[in-house]
Amino acid sequence: MKKLALAGLLAVGLTGCSGSEEPKVLNLYNWSEYMPQEVLDRFTEETGIQVVYTTYDSNEAMYARLKLLDESAAYDLAVPSTYYVSKMRQEDLLMPIDRSKIEGFDNLDPELVNLDIDPENQYSVPYLWGTTGLAVDTADVEGEVTAWADLWDERFEGRVMLTNDMREVFHVGLRVLGYSGNSTDPQEIEEAYEKLTELMPSVRTFNSDAPRMPYLEGETDVGMIWNGEAVMGRDTLDSLEYVYPEEGIIAWLDSFVIPKNAKNPEAAHQFISFVLQPEISALISEEIGYATPNLAARDLLDDAVANDRASYPNATDMINAEFQTDIGDEALQVYAKYWEMLKSGQ
Amino acid sequence: MRSLTQQPFRAAVLVLVWGWLLFLVLTPNLLVVGASVMTRDPGSFISLPLTLDAYRQLLDPLYLEVFLHSLYMAAMTTLVCLLIGYPFAWALSKVGKRNQVLLIFLLIVPFWTNSLVRTYALKLILATNGLLNNGLMSLGVIDGPMQLLYTEGAVIIGLVYLLLPFMILPLYSVFEDLREDYLRASHDLGAGRLSTFIHVIVPLTLPGVLAGIMLVLLPAMGLFFVPDILGGSRNLLVGNVIKNQFLDARNWPFGAAASILLTLAMAFLMFAHRLSKRRIGEDGV
Numbered sequence: 238m239k240k241l242a243l244a245g246l247l248a249v250g251l252t253g254c255s256g257s258e259e260p261k262v263l264n265l266y267n268w269s270e271y272m273p274q275e276v277l278d279r280f281t282e283e284t285g286i287q288v289v290y291t292t293y294d295s296n297e298a299m300y301a302r303l304k305l306l307d308e309s310a311a312y313d314l315a316v317p318s319t320y321y322v323s324k325m326r327q328e329d330l331l332m333p334i335d336r337s338k339i340e341g342f343d344n345l346d347p348e349l350v351n352l353d354i355d356p357e358n359q360y361s362v363p364y365l366w367g368t369t370g371l372a373v374d375t376a377d378v379e380g381e382v383t384a385w386a387d388l389w390d391e392r393f394e395g396r397v398m399l400t401n402d403m404r405e406v407f408h409v410g411l412r413v414l415g416y417s418g419n420s421t422d423p424q425e426i427e428e429a430y431e432k433l434t435e436l437m438p439s440v441r442t443f444n445s446d447a448p449r450m451p452y453l454e455g456e457t458d459v460g461m462i463w464n465g466e467a468v469m470g471r472d473t474l475d476s477l478e479y480v481y482p483e484e485g486i487i488a489w490l491d492s493f494v495i496p497k498n499a500k501n502p503e504a505a506h507q508f509i510s511f512v513l514q515p516e517i518s519a520l521i522s523e524e525i526g527y528a529t530p531n532l533a534a535r536d537l538l539d540d541a542v543a544n545d546r547a548s549y550p551n552a553t554d555m556i557n558a559e560f561q562t563d564i565g566d567e568a569l570q571v572y573a574k575y576w577e578m579l580k581s582g583q
Numbered sequence: 584m585r586s587l588t589q590q591p592f593r594a595a596v597l598v599l600v601w602g603w604l605l606f607l608v609l610t611p612n613l614l615v616v617g618a619s620v621m622t623r624d625p626g627s628f629i630s631l632p633l634t635l636d637a638y639r640q641l642l643d644p645l646y647l648e649v650f651l652h653s654l655y656m657a658a659m660t661t662l663v664c665l666l667i668g669y670p671f672a673w674a675l676s677k678v679g680k681r682n683q684v685l686l687i688f689l690l691i692v693p694f695w696t697n698s699l700v701r702t703y704a705l706k707l708i709l710a711t712n713g714l715l716n717n718g719l720m721s722l723g724v725i726d727g728p729m730q731l732l733y734t735e736g737a738v739i740i741g742l743v744y745l746l747l748p749f750m751i752l753p754l755y756s757v758f759e760d761l762r763e764d765y766l767r768a769s770h771d772l773g774a775g776r777l778s779t780f781i782h783v784i785v786p787l788t789l790p791g792v793l794a795g796i797m798l799v800l801l802p803a804m805g806l807f808f809v810p811d812i813l814g815g816s817r818n819l820l821v822g823n824v825i826k827n828q829f830l831d832a833r834n835w836p837f838g839a840a841a842s843i844l845l846t847l848a849m850a851f852l853m854f855a856h857r858l859s860k861r862r863i864g865e866d867g868v
Contacts, residue, residue, distance in 0.1 A: 454711060454732075569832075
């Protein structure tokens with residue numbers, strides 16, 4: 238019994254790597270499969286700072302952990318998505334970033350800095366940006382799949398995968414109905430829920446841990462995926478294609494932030510500068526398939542990567558694209574309720 | 584002399600036990616009860632005033648349905664565990680002492696590996712192009728792969744796999760205590776095998792059956808990572824609802840209330856167990 242309870246705890250990841258007392262440790266809290274091991278190794282080699290790497294698979298989980306562990310200062314660096322940066326900034330969870338200690342900030346794409354989420358980039362430095370679109374295994378799917386609405390097609394019964402992300406799944410439902418993916422209108426959210434219930438018999442699984450896996454395992458043929466996962470998945474499964482749906486893709490920007498009580502902000506600043514080096518940013522983008530906001534790195538990219546529409550969409554791909562925004566707590570509760578209803582299959 | 588050396592040891596043990604119970608059992612549970620009657624707060628998770636809103640929310644038909652479905656999957660798990668565990672434990676009590684030690688050891692060995700890791704291993708076996716499907720296909724038993732992963736069945740298989748030892752061990756202990764002369768007496772008095780089984784063996788092993796059910800049924804509703812991994816995040820358990828409320832929806836009072844519901848269900852089962860034990864005690868001897 239105790240053993241099982243313990244395993245349960247491990248599953249939520251309450252192991253809380255507080256690290257040793259030595260100052261030469263950077264506690265990095267990041268999405269799973271979102272940083273090549275090589276980058277961490279090279280950082281340690283160059284600076285002598287050990288990186289303790291812990292992962293999460295949703296913004297919600299990351300936020301809850303940071304908020305809870307605020308006092309214990311368990312993490313020095315985290316990577317929230319777009320709207321969570323503004324949320325955490327407003328709730329005073331973040332430490333201002335000392336720009337004088339950051340090298341290479343000027344390399345960043347002017348279109349991806351000074352956004353509403355953090356107007357002067359006082360608290361965040363963009364890491365990678367990406368999209369959530371359609372994955373199609375062309376070996377098993379006949380005919381074209383061009384829109385989110387195609388997922389509702391009967392021929393895909395039992396073969397569809399969705400990300401295990403409340404906001405993203407509802408984004409799809411809302412867009413198919415012609416609403417904004419950031420809707421806060423309970424009526425629209427309910428309609429999206431009704432629409433999504435029709436999709437549920439087709440849905441085989443939800444996965445935000447490694448969304449490419451169900452396609453590689455042969456469990457699903459079509460559904461949602463993050464673009465970087467599609468790029469990584471293609472290495473094993475040639476027939477996996479990334480499609481920009483007509484209703485518009487879901488876009489997000491993930492940024493480095495330093496939690497307010499970070500034990501080693503110095504190392505956090507060092508790490509951000511390290512990643513901002515064009516060579517390192519290029520390496521990351523090539524390795525894990527997401528787009529770097531670092532323009533100097535874009536020039537260094539391998540042609541195959543730079544011209545890969547999955548990683549670097551062109552202007553037409555981004556028509557109707559929508560960035561996720563903070564919808565506020567009230568709307569969040571509405572989403573949460575319908576999300577649970579959806580997943581318990583009612 | 585003896586009492587002098589024993590006294591400090593006894594005191595240390597008592598302090599340890601009471602300290603453990605106080606800080607690691609009572610305090611966390613009180614915190615959960617406390618959280619369940621607070622108001623949900625988006626900023627600091629919970630805040631005053633006190634309210635029973637969380638419990639009212641439990642009555643929502645949505646959660647009732649999740650609870651019932653969870654109970655159904657846990658009951659199926661328990662039934663399968665019982666069907667496998669009962670003959671298993673019986674056989675275990677019949678083999679020689681040396682084999683017994685070995686078999687119990689083998690039963691315990693999987694616990695040396697984290698259950699999360701073992702669940703992932705099960706996923707590799709059940710996948711469409713996994714070991715089981717490939718094996719059966721190469722043997723010609725099936726033509727195409729069966730859909731096993733991400734189904735209700737996969738969740739139940741995972742739960743049975745993780746919880747079976749908890750059914751076998753209490754059953755084994757009652758079978759160990761089952762006295763041969765009772766069976767012989769039953770036989771001498773003219774009872775057949777079936778009749779002996781129904782009227783002698785089943786009543787005498789019932790406490791073990793109930794203990795096994797208790798150890799399997801409730802935990803089966805809480806192992807949220809099994810539906811997450813094997814059920815494709817569908818076929819939710821009460822454990823999933825609790826986890827989602829704490830991590831995703833950030834509704835701590837409700838998560839705490841759902842957790843208390845499970846605790847109460849467990850308490851109810853233990854109460855029933857005690858009652859039945861007393862009755863068996865009265866009738867049996």
